[in-house]
Amino acid sequence: MAKFIRERDGKENDESYSTHNDIFLSDGASPAVQGTLKLLIRQNTDGIMIPIPQYPLYSASIPLFGGVSVPYYLDEDENWGLETKELKKSVEEARKNGIDPRALVVINPGNPTGACLTVDNMKEIIKFCVNEGLVLLADEVYQENVYIKDKNPFNSFKKVLYKMDPEYHKSLELFSFHSISKGFIGECGKRGGYAEATNIDLSALEEFYKLFSINLCPNSLGQIMIDIMVNPPKPGEESYELYIKERDEIYSSLKRRAIKAVKVFNSLPGIKCNPADGAMYLFPNIKLPKKLIAEANEMGRAPDQLYCIKLLDAKGICVVPGSGFGQKKGEYHFRTTFLPKESEFDKVLADFADFHTTLMKKYGYKEDDD
Amino acid sequence: MAKFIRERDGKENDESYSTHNDIFLSDGASPAVQGTLKLLIRQNTDGIMIPIPQYPLYSASIPLFGGVSVPYYLDEDENWGLETKELKKSVEEARKNGIDPRALVVINPGNPTGACLTVDNMKEIIKFCVNEGLVLLADEVYQENVYIKDKNPFNSFKKVLYKMDPEYHKSLELFSFHSISKGFIGECGKRGGYAEATNIDLSALEEFYKLFSINLCPNSLGQIMIDIMVNPPKPGEESYELYIKERDEIYSSLKRRAIKAVKVFNSLPGIKCNPADGAMYLFPNIKLPKKLIAEANEMGRAPDQLYCIKLLDAKGICVVPGSGFGQKKGEYHFRTTFLPKESEFDKVLADFADFHTTLMKKYGYKEDDD
Numbered sequence: 001m002a003k004f005i006r007e008r009d010g011k012e013n014d015e016s017y018s019t020h021n022d023i024f025l026s027d028g029a030s031p032a033v034q035g036t037l038k039l040l041i042r043q044n045t046d047g048i049m050i051p052i053p054q055y056p057l058y059s060a061s062i063p064l065f066g067g068v069s070v071p072y073y074l075d076e077d078e079n080w081g082l083e084t085k086e087l088k089k090s091v092e093e094a095r096k097n098g099i100d101p102r103a104l105v106v107i108n109p110g111n112p113t114g115a116c117l118t119v120d121n122m123k124e125i126i127k128f129c130v131n132e133g134l135v136l137l138a139d140e141v142y143q144e145n146v147y148i149k150d151k152n153p154f155n156s157f158k159k160v161l162y163k164m165d166p167e168y169h170k171s172l173e174l175f176s177f178h179s180i181s182k183g184f185i186g187e188c189g190k191r192g193g194y195a196e197a198t199n200i201d202l203s204a205l206e207e208f209y210k211l212f213s214i215n216l217c218p219n220s221l222g223q224i225m226i227d228i229m230v231n232p233p234k235p236g237e238e239s240y241e242l243y244i245k246e247r248d249e250i251y252s253s254l255k256r257r258a259i260k261a262v263k264v265f266n267s268l269p270g271i272k273c274n275p276a277d278g279a280m281y282l283f284p285n286i287k288l289p290k291k292l293i294a295e296a297n298e299m300g301r302a303p304d305q306l307y308c309i310k311l312l313d314a315k316g317i318c319v320v321p322g323s324g325f326g327q328k329k330g331e332y333h334f335r336t337t338f339l340p341k342e343s344e345f346d347k348v349l350a351d352f353a354d355f356h357t358t359l360m361k362k363y364g365y366k367e368d369d370d
Numbered sequence: 371m372a373k374f375i376r377e378r379d380g381k382e383n384d385e386s387y388s389t390h391n392d393i394f395l396s397d398g399a400s401p402a403v404q405g406t407l408k409l410l411i412r413q414n415t416d417g418i419m420i421p422i423p424q425y426p427l428y429s430a431s432i433p434l435f436g437g438v439s440v441p442y443y444l445d446e447d448e449n450w451g452l453e454t455k456e457l458k459k460s461v462e463e464a465r466k467n468g469i470d471p472r473a474l475v476v477i478n479p480g481n482p483t484g485a486c487l488t489v490d491n492m493k494e495i496i497k498f499c500v501n502e503g504l505v506l507l508a509d510e511v512y513q514e515n516v517y518i519k520d521k522n523p524f525n526s527f528k529k530v531l532y533k534m535d536p537e538y539h540k541s542l543e544l545f546s547f548h549s550i551s552k553g554f555i556g557e558c559g560k561r562g563g564y565a566e567a568t569n570i571d572l573s574a575l576e577e578f579y580k581l582f583s584i585n586l587c588p589n590s591l592g593q594i595m596i597d598i599m600v601n602p603p604k605p606g607e608e609s610y611e612l613y614i615k616e617r618d619e620i621y622s623s624l625k626r627r628a629i630k631a632v633k634v635f636n637s638l639p640g641i642k643c644n645p646a647d648g649a650m651y652l653f654p655n656i657k658l659p660k661k662l663i664a665e666a667n668e669m670g671r672a673p674d675q676l677y678c679i680k681l682l683d684a685k686g687i688c689v690v691p692g693s694g695f696g697q698k699k700g701e702y703h704f705r706t707t708f709l710p711k712e713s714e715f716d717k718v719l720a721d722f723a724d725f726h727t728t729l730m731k732k733y734g735y736k737e738d739d740d
Contacts, residue, residue, distance in 0.1 A: 027561070028585070028587065029585075057584065057586070066436075118565030169738060189589065190591065191587070192591070214431060215398070216426075216427070217551065217561070218559070219397065219559065219560070219589060219592075220559030221591060
């Protein structure tokens with residue numbers, strides 16, 4: 001795995017090489033993330049900065065370990081961009097409220113947003129962490145799921161760190177997470193992942209090691225799977241060509257599906273959807289009719305949850321309400337994957353479009369409602 | 371799994387049947403145990419009663435979740451028996467020290483002791499839990515590893531509970547744990563297990579369910595394995611006879627090895643070893659020479675740890691120091707499995723005997739040192 005990271009990030013920075021001392025195998029990225037949260041949270045005034053919208057693992061685990069979530073908002077109008085101005089505002093507000101922010105979670109490519117950060121943006125984020133004394137938790141599990149590689153290929157935070165002035169190389173404390181659950185393998189049921197630690201104090205790493213050792217026996221098959229993931233067939237090997245063909249087919253199909261879904265969503269009344277530059281998700285914004293919102297409120301349900309249940313009932317299509325990921329007050333979203341088979345994808349989108357237009361008509365949605 | 375439990379425990383008690391609502395799948399028994407500890411521990415005065423010696427998962431996890439271990443001692447002179455008098459003493463002392471005991475952990479068959487509880491003893495333990503308001507955490511992962519079935523077959527705490535007066539049936543709060551890691555399958559690297567909840571308040575079970583749902587994706591292969599474990603081949607099925615033959619061979623071989631190891635240990639100077647009625651372990655008591663103890667103290671090492679390292683260095687045999695499991699002050703043990711292949715077992719025991727007698731001679735051990 002150390003070799004995989006080295007080859008991914010380029011070989012120019014000898015000082016940055018990880019060894020087996022810096023890499024912690026885990027049963028998927030989730031337990032690795034939870035281990036770092038456990039490590040960082042000392043008391044109930046310790047804060048962890050998380051994006052809104054975010055992957056619910058974070059909002060669920062932080063209070064479990066006795067800490068506080070410190071939200072920062074991604075900018076939907078700027079393709080779910082991450083503004084350091086917003087980070088600054090969020091960290092200052094937390095401190096004003098007696099919270100001690102300890103770490104910043106960045107999910108890149110984004111879940112549920114699908115957004116991919118630029119190198120310049122990542123440099124700003126690194127500077128922000130160093131200046132504010134925050135550990136950076138880089139959730140990079142979608143690193144292989146980038147559909148705009150020509151424009152903006154994936155860069156790990158570690159790679160970007162070592163492209164910066166040497167003064168930063170030893171000052172950013174970084175954990176990076178990866179997993180066999182995503183990419184084109186998508187073996188979430190096999191549970192394999194890792195955390196890579198960069199510039200983490202040795203005494204903290206010792207505690208981390210102890211934490212990982214409590215469950216005495218690892219998930220051996222997940223470890224084998226991650227070995228397979230980081231050691232794919234090489235040029236000249238028998239299965240190389242088939243491997244590349246299958247891999248590229250899966251990615252190009254995912255890209256086609258992402259583009260198609262965005263186009264359909266944006267053609268429907270009251271829906272606005274950013275493109276998916278990466279990951280496996282879209283997080284469209286839906287303007288819900290006032291009558292539907294009132295109905296949901298009466299039932300004591302989140303309006304976007306009611307929308308999702310109606311979709312499930314009507315068409316058997318399961319999407320997740322935006323309220324589970326976090327969103328600005330008064331806004332509604334749902335998260336959908338673009339994982340249904342390509343042969344069924346047109347039907348899924350047509351069914352969705354039929355459900356949505358029928359519902360909007362039934363509840364008397366007008367553009368003016370915006 | 372509900373069906374497996376029902377068939378194991380007998381069908382006479384309709385009211386005791388578990389359903390899917392009472393059974394929580396987990397990646398091995400460890401995360402299930404940790405989930406219940408997390409559920410039970412509210413604050414740093416909450417105590418969990420654990421046996422000494424115990425499996426280190428408990429002593430490591432309890433402080434991790436912010437609670438306190440409340441030790442009770444197993445009686446080595448009574449074949450590692452569990453005396454309710456000792457439980458009573460322990461719970462009272464804890465309360466005197468401001469600790470609020472919330473649960474009692476019982477490992478049956480025992481790890482590292484190999485002891486199997488009698489039905490009468492289990493009834494006493496259940497009464498104790500009900501009277502003291504303690505949740506019983508029954509670590510029953512070695513339920514298939516019982517080598518004295520004629521004398522004392524395995525009984526689950528749930529089965530024993532429903533043999534008692536009806537007044538107890540609804541008053542004992544019980545979690546039972548099981549796993550694919552033990553038995554004759556021994557697939558610890560596959561990570562499959564479960565917790566069965568009996569008489570646990572619904573609102574607590576809802577929290578438990580939420581806790582298990584944070585890691586969104588289960589270890590699918592571990593779940594398949596546990597399905598295989600609880601649904602073994604049935605009489606009349608094609609593989610039934612081979613299955614029974616292989617299973618019985620493994621168990622009878624384990625039993626032979628356990629008996630053989632105990633005999634060798636008890637023939638050596640300064641070692642006293644209880645028989646293994648169950649599980650996979652022996653936990654012999656070793657009287658260490660004063661010179662060795664002094665040497666360990668000088669090195670800042672536990673004396674039994676030094677003994678184990680010397681054994682590893684001299685013979686390549688790995689056993690675990692008793693200090694990792696807990697023992698009375700001034701006593702020393704090690705825990706060994708009897709898992710080495712039967713074809714190699716005589717050699718392992720001969721190597722051990724050679725190491726031990728050489729070491730005892732070198733360090734000038736005399737029976738009088740006792």
